[in-house]
Amino acid sequence: MKIVTPKQMCRLEEQSEKLGVSKRQLMKNAGRKLAELIDSYCRNEAKLIPEECSVVFLAGTGNNGGDCYAAADILLYKGYKLTIIHIGGLPKTPLAQEMLSILPRERITFIEGFRSGNVEAAIEAAELDYMTIQPRSAETSDDSREHNPLDDLLIAEKKRMGLIKGAVVGAQVIVDGVFGTGFHGELDKDTMGIFGIGSGAYRIAVDIPSGGDSASGSISAGIFKADETMTFGFIKTGMSQFPLKKYCGRITVADIGIPQEALKILGGERQYHRIERNFLAFYPPKRERDAHKGEFGKVLVIAGSSSMRGAAAFATLGALRSGAGLVRLASVEKCIDTASVLTPEATFIELDSDDYGYMLYDSSREPLAEAMDKADAIVIGCGMGVTPDTVELTKYVTSTAKCPVIIDADGINCIVQDIDILTKKNSDIIITPHMGEMARLLRCDVPMIADKRFIVAERYAAQYGITVVLKGAGTIVADSNRVAVNHTGNAGMSVGGSGDILAGIIGAAVAQDCGVFDGVCAGVYMHGLAGDAAAARLGMEAMLPRDIISSLPEAFSLLKEKKNNMTV
Numbered sequence: 113m114k115i116v117t118p119k120q121m122c123r124l125e126e127q128s129e130k131l132g133v134s135k136r137q138l139m140k141n142a143g144r145k146l147a148e149l150i151d152s153y154c155r156n157e158a159k160l161i162p163e164e165c166s167v168v169f170l171a172g173t174g175n176n177g178g179d180c181y182a183a184a185d186i187l188l189y190k191g192y193k194l195t196i197i198h199i200g201g202l203p204k205t206p207l208a209q210e211m212l213s214i215l216p217r218e219r220i221t222f223i224e225g226f227r228s229g230n231v232e233a234a235i236e237a238a239e240l241d242y243m244t245i246q247p248r249s250a251e252t253s254d255d256s257r258e259h260n261p262l263d264d265l266l267i268a269e270k271k272r273m274g275l276i277k278g279a280v281v282g283a284q285v286i287v288d289g290v291f292g293t294g295f296h297g298e299l300d301k302d303t304m305g306i307f308g309i310g311s312g313a314y315r316i317a318v319d320i321p322s323g324g325d326s327a328s329g330s331i332s333a334g335i336f337k338a339d340e341t342m343t344f345g346f347i348k349t350g351m352s353q354f355p356l357k358k359y360c361g362r363i364t365v366a367d368i369g370i371p372q373e374a375l376k377i378l379g380g381e382r383q384y385h386r387i388e389r390n391f392l393a394f395y396p397p398k399r400e401r402d403a404h405k406g407e408f409g410k411v412l413v414i415a416g417s418s419s420m421r422g423a424a425a426f427a428t429l430g431a432l433r434s435g436a437g438l439v440r441l442a443s444v445e446k447c448i449d450t451a452s453v454l455t456p457e458a459t460f461i462e463l464d465s466d467d468y469g470y471m472l473y474d475s476s477r478e479p480l481a482e483a484m485d486k487a488d489a490i491v492i493g494c495g496m497g498v499t500p501d502t503v504e505l506t507k508y509v510t511s512t513a514k515c516p517v518i519i520d521a522d523g524i525n526c527i528v529q530d531i532d533i534l535t536k537k538n539s540d541i542i543i544t545p546h547m548g549e550m551a552r553l554l555r556c557d558v559p560m561i562a563d564k565r566f567i568v569a570e571r572y573a574a575q576y577g578i579t580v581v582l583k584g585a586g587t588i589v590a591d592s593n594r595v596a597v598n599h600t601g602n603a604g605m606s607v608g609g610s611g612d613i614l615a616g617i618i619g620a621a622v623a624q625d626c627g628v629f630d631g632v633c634a635g636v637y638m639h640g641l642a643g644d645a646a647a648a649r650l651g652m653e654a655m656l657p658r659d660i661i662s663s664l665p666e667a668f669s670l671l672k673e674k675k676n677n678m679t680v
């Protein structure tokens with residue numbers, strides 16, 4: 113499924129206008145879809161007739177608010193009780209102003225959800241008064257008090273707040289049209305306060321939850337928490353990332369009539385996708401009845417050390433359980449002893465180790481050179497340790513391999529030691545960092561990159577001409593032209609060993625001639641799908657990485673069964 117950045121969305125809207133579908137029409141369409149959603153919720157889920165349903169629109173000053181007015185125009189004539197609370201001011205865009213102007217004012221309750229300048233001044237003055245004037249004596253009668261016009265303003269302000277609270281608390285549906293793609297910075301306290309009330313109602317966000325950054329997925333404190341988000345045209349990139357994703361609830365994509373032809377305007381730039389089953393039509397490759405093992409790719413795994421034996425076994429098993437025809441593990445003796453019990457289907461190349469159980473470089477070159485020549489994909493790094501020898505080994509592999517190389521875990525830590533590993537490459541390179549490893553590569557802290565995941569993955573991929581798999585909830589796969597986001601997987605997979613399996617699965621997909629970017633996407637998706645199957649069977653707390661491997665058969669069945677079933 114295609115997703116877009118907010119900037120791309122703006123350009124699509126502009127292009128749509130040029131192709132004859134005006135922004136006004138787009139907003140009308142957005143309003144109609146929103147009204148349909150609200151109507152469907154009230155009738156079908158809440159089982160209420162419109163006359164029993166109070167719908168409160170929180171409408172901001174931009175076009176996100178305009179969508180609310182367009183929806184209100186439709187719902188009004190169906191009989192819904194409508195309240196529109198203007199948040200932050202009256203509409204400022206001509207389109208939103210137009211949509212508001214056509215609403216019959218007498219049939220909708222309008223509330224100013226913002227303080228007028230006078231009230232701000234009154235509150236300031238009252239605070240000053242409180243601080244500087246002595247308290248009145250108890251004997252002073254009410255009548256003898258001097259009438260203060262500021263008091264009137266404060267009483268009116270209290271009343272206004274009461275109206276807002278009453279409307280929101282009594283609503284069956286609260287619609288957040290405060291900010292859409294135009295949001296930046298932080299939410300103000302008043303808006304946060306309003307978002308915090310009305311817990312019993314169904315909460316629908318228009319386009320994105322207000323307070324969310326639709327490009328990156330970062331959020332402002334007090335963001336609107338939606339049960340459902342109706343987004344227009346396409347899912348925005350930020351909605352695929354945490355923490356924003358958590359606040360979207362169920363995501364519905366509404367077609368608002370942007371002409372297909374408008375997409376051509378994005379042709380020359382980076383394309384964004386969400387990895388879907390139907391996106392993976394090529395995966396797994398078809399197996400003819402007379403096929404033999406040589407046709408399904410040979411994966412060479414260079415991994416493990418005497419203190420991290422499981423990592424090598426997991427990567428090897430991940431590749432074997434994902435359809436690779438032949439998998440060879442090159443490692444130190446102790447690691448091979450363990451792996452050969454766990455994965456007797458693999459073949460092994462024993463490499464010399466140092467006194468601490470890590471692979472040596474010089475003596476490994478010759479046996480590796482022969483194995484590399486035969487490989488269709490190489491996985492290097494899982495549990496390998498970071499020593500001068502493993503750094504040299506990683507550099508040697510990337511500079512001489514003729515097939516794609518997947519660099520994982522300690523392989524990435526080796527790059528941190530020597531960036532030449534990425535500059536002297538001889539073939540396609542895929543790196544699979546989690547946020548900590550990515551921060552190490554960029555020599556910064558995790559929080560510095562946490563809300564810039566797209567930018568970080570895209571720029572690193574473009575800078576080195578590689579494919580970056582930035583792991584975490586909503587894993588991002590980026591090369592120089594494309595970005596794909598994954599949505600399978602769960603928190604039960606956040607445990608040591610899970611990443612080693614992913615490296616093996618990707619190795620198998622790439623070795624099976626699925627293409628580098630597409631193969632990586634397939635691997636990432638399958639890894640998450642197997643994790644989801646394991647979590648469904650065992651629960652997120654109890655599942656182990658080995659359960660991801662044992663759930664791969666189920667994941668492949670699911671993939672085959674439901675290839676055309678799109679889920680959002």
Ligand SMILES: NC(=O)C1=CN([C@@H]2O[C@H](COP(=O)(O)OP(=O)(O)OC[C@H]3O[C@@H](n4cnc5c(N)ncnc54)[C@H](OP(=O)(O)O)[C@@H]3O)[C@@H](O)[C@H]2O)[C@@H](O)CC1
Pocket residue numbers: 125135136138139140142172173174175176177178179200204205290291292293294295296297298299300318319320344368
């Ligand atoms: N274009 C189209 O054809 C269509 C658009 N559609 C809809 O339009 C939405 C985008 O509309 P939009 O561009 O008007 O931006 P929106 O998010 O409504 O608000 C911007 C306003 O908020 C303000 N503001 C921002 N942050 C703030 C803060 N922290 N605190 C306070 N104020 C803040 C900001 O101020 P400024 O940046 O000017 O300082 C500006 O005044 C989109 O999401 C979709 O719902 C659909 O109808 C389909 C057709």
Ligand SMILES: [K+]
Pocket residue numbers: 176288289290291292317318319320321322
């Ligand atoms: K919104």
